[in-house]
Structure formats: C-alpha cells, structure tokens
Amino acid sequence: MTSGPRRLPREFADLEPFAEWALPSERERYAKRLSSTMAEMQSFYEAALPRLEAAASYLEKLPLDALPDDARRLLQLCYSLINVSFPIEAWRQPRVPDSGASTLECVIEPDV
C-alpha cells in the first residue's frame, strides 16, 4: 500500500497531502498554480522546499528514462514546486505581475 497507484515513494510520505501537485505537464502545473490561493501554495512550498534536496538525491540514483511510477510522481511534484516558487519567492501573487492577458504556452517539453 505504500507504493499504490497514486502514491509517492515511502520516504516522502510526509508530502502525500500535496500529491495533487504531481502533474505530468507544464500546462497542468501552471493552471493549478493560477487556480490556487497564495495560502495553498505557501503550505505546499513550506512542506516541499525543505525536502527538495532529499528528493533530488533520491531521484538521481534512479534511471531517468525508466522511473518507477511513485518516483515519477515525486519528480512531477518537484516541477510544481519549481513553478510555485515564483509566486512565493518573487511575485507575492499567483500570476506574473503586469502579465495581464498575455499567455506563453509550453508546446514542447521532455517526456519525463
């Protein structure tokens, strides 16, 4: 049950409350950021940032092109943390300031 279909690796069970941030594409991660409150992102950031170095150390020991499902979700959660770092560390709001109606769509990104 520790590595069920929607789980993170057991070593990162403390991040399970934020597992919904494990999203496979930049488009989904960015959309979730825009639809989240600052308070929601703050609690995700505060829980996940101190675990980022441990996650990178855990994941870099595994083959990137053949990650187990739980590890891939952890990596995707880290990508979301990277995305959320901008509202939290720089902008103090979900959107890029003064970006109004502009969009910049990610149309190509790596498979993993």
Added chain:
Amino acid sequence: MPLISKPPEGSWTEHYPGLGTDPVSYEDSISPEHYEAERKAIFARSWLCVGRLEQVPRAGSYFTREIHALRTSIVVVRGSDGALRAFHNVCRHRGNKLVWTDRPGDETRGSCRQFVCKYHGWRYQLDGALAFVQQESEFFGLDKSRYGLVPVQVDVWEGFVFVNFDPAETVPLREYLGAFAKGLEGYPFGEMTEVYQYRAEVRSNWKLYIDAFAEFYHAPVLHAKQYTNDEAQKLMGYGFEGLHYAIDGPHGMQSSWGGMAPPKDPSMVKPIERILRSGNFGAWDRPDLPGLDPLPPGINPSRHRAWGLDSYLFFPNFMIVIWAPGWYLTYHYWPTAYDRHVFEGTLYFAPAKTARDRMRHELAAVTFKEFGLQDCNTLEATQSMLESRAVTHFPLNDQEILLRHLHKTAKHYVAAYEQGREAPHAARRHSLAAAG
C-alpha cells in the same frame, strides 16, 4: 562612469556611422502599408530559419510551417535518398492544403512514405513527384511529371533549417548569415536535444519583440521583482552595459556579462535556485560536452572573464542566444499582421542524465517563461501607445544599438524593394565582388 571600454569613436553606435544617433521613427511598427511592403521586401527575399534537423531524423520525417507573412505553409521533409527538401504545402489538383492534422491552420509533424491529399487522394513522393492521380483517365492529357509539389529553396547551417522563397535568390545561406555564423560553427548545437518550446500570440509588431530581446537596458527594471530586494536595488543602481556589440550586414550581436551562474553571493538569488544550482542563466554547472571547451572563436568576442551570454540576431526574425553555462535558446518572430505576431522561444539543453539535471533545466525553462510573460504584456502596451502617434520619434541609447540597426535595416529593405532594386544582402555581395 562606464565600466566597459567602448570603441574609439566613444560609443558602439558611432562606431557604425551609418546608424546615426538621432531619435528613431517607429512608424514602421504601426503602419499596415509598411507591413505589406515588408512582407514582399523582407520575408519573400531573405533566408528564414524554420527549424532544426533533429525534427526530421529519418527518411519520411516531415514537419509543416505556417509562414503567415507570405500567406503560405510549407512542408519540410527528409527523402528516401536522405536529402532534405521543402515544398509549398499545396496540392496541385485544386489547391487544398496537402499536409495538416485536425485543424488546417495548425502546424503538424510526423512520418510518412508518401503525402496523400485528404480531398481527392492525389499522392506525392517524398521528393515531391506526383505519384498517383485518382481516376487519372478522367483528366485531359494530364502529364503527371508537370504536377509535382512546388519546391522552396532549402539549406542547412549547423543543423538549422532555412528556406528562401525568392526564386531569384543567389546569395548562398552561409554567405547570407555572414561572419557571426562562421564564428559559431562547431558549437555543439546538435548535442543539445532536450527541448522546451514556448509560444505566444502577441499583439504587437514583430520588430517590437525583437527590440525587447535585443537590449538588456530593460532587465534591471522590468525584471526587478525576480531578484531579492537588495539585489534588485543594486542592479538598478548599476544599470546595464553590454560587453560588446557588433553589426555585420543586416545582422547584429551583443555580448553580455553574466554573474548569476553561479552567483558571487548565493544570497542574491532565490532559495530554490540555491538548492538546485540553476536559474535564469541555466544550470550553474556546465555539461561535459566537446565543443563547449574551448568555445568556437566567435563566442565571447571581448574575451571577458565575466562573460554570460552572446545574443545574435540573424535578420530578419531569428535569434540565437548562447549561454555561458552550456546551453542555448532560439527566438522566432513570425508576423501575422502589422500589429500581431507569433513568438516562439525554444530552449535546448544537453539531455539530462539524472532527475537532478532535469529539475535544473525545468527551473531555467520556467524562469524563461516568467520573464517572457512580463515582456509580452509590455509589448502590447507599447504597440497601443505607438499607434496613438502622440509621439513619433524616440531616443535610442547606445545599449539599444541593435534596435536602431534593426529598424534601419528593415526600412532599407523596403526602400530597395520599392525602388525595384535587389535585396540589400544581394547588393552587398555584388559590391564586395566588384571591389575584388
């Protein structure tokens, strides 16, 4: 007091006397008539970068490209003989767009053995020859050999695929791209195959976005919030000075310092950058690739030890930015109307070997998007107020030399076309040849 030494004339701009130093008219960015002239004078007569060889790895691999400025679409394909070809994406029977998926206006890519028109089933070989006509006997003396796909000139430089729509074009691609391209040859572009691409439909003239990326005078101001407060104050106090600027025919380049990879003082960057060792300038540690050390001779022309990036504008609408930490990106600006264009920013990294590498690339790519979004919206604000014509001429400073040159070059191409003369790059070739 300037920190960087400038040419003996006292400024980069005056080093190129043809540029002048007067305020510049931006009528060329708000006039529908001028844009109509640019389509024919510039986009129909210049080499245009449409992609990379990695997009067509095998016989039968193809991609399409919408060239709105020329109201056409092309298909670029690798043939059974391994040769690269480009064709107008139009069926010879009754003009249907030949290659498209789902929505005719969207670009597509894939692999096939023949192109088959969705409308009446005409089939074309990868070399463009018409291979099959449905109910051929119903036609009147149809000579299939005269109904192949219409070719477009195509050539490749360092893996970048260029096309040229001018049937009279006589300047070969390498010569067109000139000294800057020569100085980049040998850079391991082909090894950097981990790709992130961002695309935006921008409500501004195509040259305004080039302007935004052709000067870094704006960086300490527009992008200030991306730094810690102390750092933002400090950067604003310093302002920006490029290490080097150069112009070669219609093309331009600038070289810039880059203290952020890694930063001298880690407290000047965001916490996540410190943990991942990556940021706006890319991952702080260079990938181990031959071709990055030593770099090709054209890169970092001032040989400055604080060098951070070189940014090249290959006229008209293609930029390459080479970053010191060992990656590159390209910008394309595809006009769709006088006040609109499609922007594409594409980042290329050496493939991540580990998840940690990949996270570093993700941080660089996400940072690129955050910056790009700020730039996009500024452009719409600029376009709308330029169109008020309340102000018509604008003072460009020495750090904005490439903008002055771009607008001057674009106007020069239009003037040559309207006077019935050959394109300036062709004229330049002929005058160089005459000078012996």
